[in-house]
Amino acid sequence: MEQQVVRIAREVAISSAYEAGRVIRDRFGMLNQVREKDEHGDLVTEADHMAEAVILHKIQSVFPGHRIQSEEAGEIAASSEWTWLVDPLDGTNNYAVGLPLFAVSITLVHHDNPVLAVIFEPMTERLYVAEAGEGATCNGNRVAIGERGALAKARVGWIQGHQVQHDETAAKLRHHIDASSRRMMRLWAPTLQWTMLARGDLDGIIVYNSEGEDLYSGLLIVQEAGGIVMDYEGNPFTGTGGRPYLIACRSEHRSYFLDLVREGLNKR
Incomplete structure (x- = not known):
């Protein structure tokens, strides 16, 4: 059952990240609304909300019983062993000042353990996917941190x-x-x-x-x-x-x- 959920969730997360990423990319440099959302100076834009709406709709249409914790919407509570962690636009401060360094982040947690991660970088079109115990990929190619000798300076x-x-x-x-x-x-x-x-x-x-x-x-x-x-x-x-x-x-x-x-x- 768990493997089946993760398999379906993988497709939902990937399609959500791609669609949200297109929304973000299409609005880059054309923002109408930017505001501070806390005393620390963190920002939120209409692109955050639009991308989040795309992701939440896709998750809820397939997994209506799952709990979701999202950056802007907060906690969408449900009594579930599954929790989605959503940051529709990680790097909003960069985005708001026209710096093309940002990404979409989606994680699925089973009980207390992350089992699926998707990160999509809209400007470079790099899609990273990882499943617990199955390795990580970028655009379908295996990603490995590799080995390196002793460090003098890192x-x-x-x-x-x-x-x-x-x-x-x-x-x-x-x-x-x-x-x-x-x-x-x-x-x-x-x-x-x-x-x-x-x-x-x-x-x-x-x-x-x-x-x-x-x-x-x-x-x-x-x-x-x-x-x-x-x-x-x-x-x-x-x-x-x-x-x-x-x-x-x-x-x-x-x-x-x-x-x-x-x-x-x-x-x-």
């Missing part, structure tokens, strides 16, 4: 929650990573960083207190591409929930990133 993606802006510990860690790395990247669109890590274009990602509808699609794609995800103590991260303080990287770079984070947190 290319690191930094992801922080909206509420972290004035956190002194986060600022200290962020500064240490920036000073110690070849490059530290902040894209305002976390899913793009996860796909970069999955295909080997980043060496690692450090997450500081950031959980949202876009997080678990990226985690699953990286894990299915052969990467590891752990907390700052080195414990494997599984399931969902909590306030993630995470490291994702190749397995052979585990010690490098644990040391990098510990040094940053312990600096005076």
Whole structure:
């Protein structure tokens, strides 16, 4: 039964992501409405709402009994072992200022475990799909994080929650990573960083207190591409929930990133 649900859900998620992506791409550079939705300066546009409506309609028409948690609509409650996590436009701040770095993110969670992830990048037409235990693909081709030798300086993606802006510990860690790395990247669109890590274009990602509808699609794609995800103590991260303080990287770079984070947190 579970496999059948995931098989059908895969087709729903892919078609939803493609259609939502077309809506987003067609409105790029032609926005009529942009507003701030919280005190942290996060934005929402009519494209967010239009893309979300497409995705929610498709999911609900096939899985009316499933719970949905969506970026703009919030929780569409249902008593179900299945939950959809939807971010119809990850990277809205980029989108609103005409920067073509954004994606559609859809995740299906069974009980507490992500089992399906779809990320679609409308401007590059890259479609990433991952199923738990089945690997990850980009446009149908297998994605693998690959192996790399010892690191002198890494290319690191930094992801922080909206509420972290004035956190002194986060600022200290962020500064240490920036000073110690070849490059530290902040894209305002976390899913793009996860796909970069999955295909080997980043060496690692450090997450500081950031959980949202876009997080678990990226985690699953990286894990299915052969990467590891752990907390700052080195414990494997599984399931969902909590306030993630995470490291994702190749397995052979585990010690490098644990040391990098510990040094940053312990600096005076």
